[in-house]
Amino acid sequence: MFDSVDWGNLGNLLIRMVEGLGVTLSLFVLTLLFALPLGLLLALGRMAKSPFVRKPAEWLIMVVRGTPLMLQIVLVYFMPYYIIGVNFDRFVMATVAFVLNYSCYFAEIYRGGIGSIPRGQYEAGQVLGFSRARVFLKIILPQVVKRILPPISNEVITLVKDTALVQIIGIMEMFNIAKGEMVRIASLTPLLIAGVFYLVMNIIIAKLFKAAETKLDYYR
């Protein structure tokens, strides 16, 4: 299995996989870019006083967290075709599904973080004359960020690995390419290389989160 390594082919293999890595990274970055703020909005919706806001947010989170991401990718990609007869770009729709899915997980993390801030912080802000929005942005949110970094880092690491799921709609991300190469050259090497790529990405992410946590260590 490993004895037939042809170094010229290995070079080509790496080039192809790095191209797939580009797709994987784009999906990863775009998902975070949209899902982090959207998750916050969803968390606020989930905590709203009005049931007309709270209930839909609750249901959405329930459904999204209660079904496989892979199914969501398929549905988001094929639904527009069945409903309005239009096909959208695979990568765009995969990103939409990921943003939807991760927003819901982030929302629950934000909600836990927001709920863990003592009431007195809101009251102190209010008594000092801060508007509700200013209390949230200036007093509550910075403290929430510190508290949710560990669970968020968990999700982000999972996201790196979840990107492989978009192969279900035929997107050539890194793992899909590795799989193809595996079959083509009848070797596990491409999968192992993919594994190393995921691991390296997650080591970098873990280090970044550690650095962020250290930076916020200045208070308790």
Add this chain to the structure above:
Amino acid sequence: MLTVTDVRKRFGNNEVLKGVSLEIAQGEVVALIGPSGSGKSTLLRCLNQLERVDSGRIVVGEDVMVDTVGGAAVYAPKAKLSAINLRLGLVFQNFNLFPHMSVLENIIAAPVDVKGMEKEAAVALARDLLLQIGLSEKEDAYPYQLSGGQQQRVAIARAMALSPDILFFDEPTSALDPELTGEVLKVIKQLAATRMTMLIVTHEMAFARDVADKVIFLDAGTIIASGTPEEIFANSDNERLRAFLSNFHNGIVEGAR
């Protein structure tokens, strides 16, 4: 300066304030005493708009914060409520400093953000306040690095930074170890000496007697007795007040030394 008339507040079936009326004159220091659950904190929270009254009238200076029309409380418009709120400061039992801000940032946050004060002016003001409470060397410290007494002194400075007309204290020393209460009470006494108008909810009877111009005894949502410290602590013939004060006999004797 502050007129409260027949304020009522209930939580569900529990009527916490059963028609409370009181008056605080400019420069007056009023101590509010009474057993736990008597409605002291709720009254302060109503005055600071953390709770809404069910009925009654609250007037700050010339401004009507809430009045009762046809049996229901009617609050002033939002802008006016905000303006009134800025004239009233509150020091919490649990300090509620902002943990992610340094001592200096805690004090200047509201003046800069809410009042639009220039940052340099706010910093100068904050340093002046820190000097008064004896914590000048702590301006860059974070709340977790301070003792409870120091945190409460910073909380007082933070409230003072908005130059309130009236400062309310909600059991300012109840969360402190006994050996730390003195430093906080000293700061409040300093404020009293400057004729700061204050309403202090406290269980420190000796302190109430020393610092207050007027003492109000609240029990089960009703003001039972009100008068000078002498009238309340020495000569009261009210059963409930005497029963309540008997719990604090030691405190008063200690304070008299």
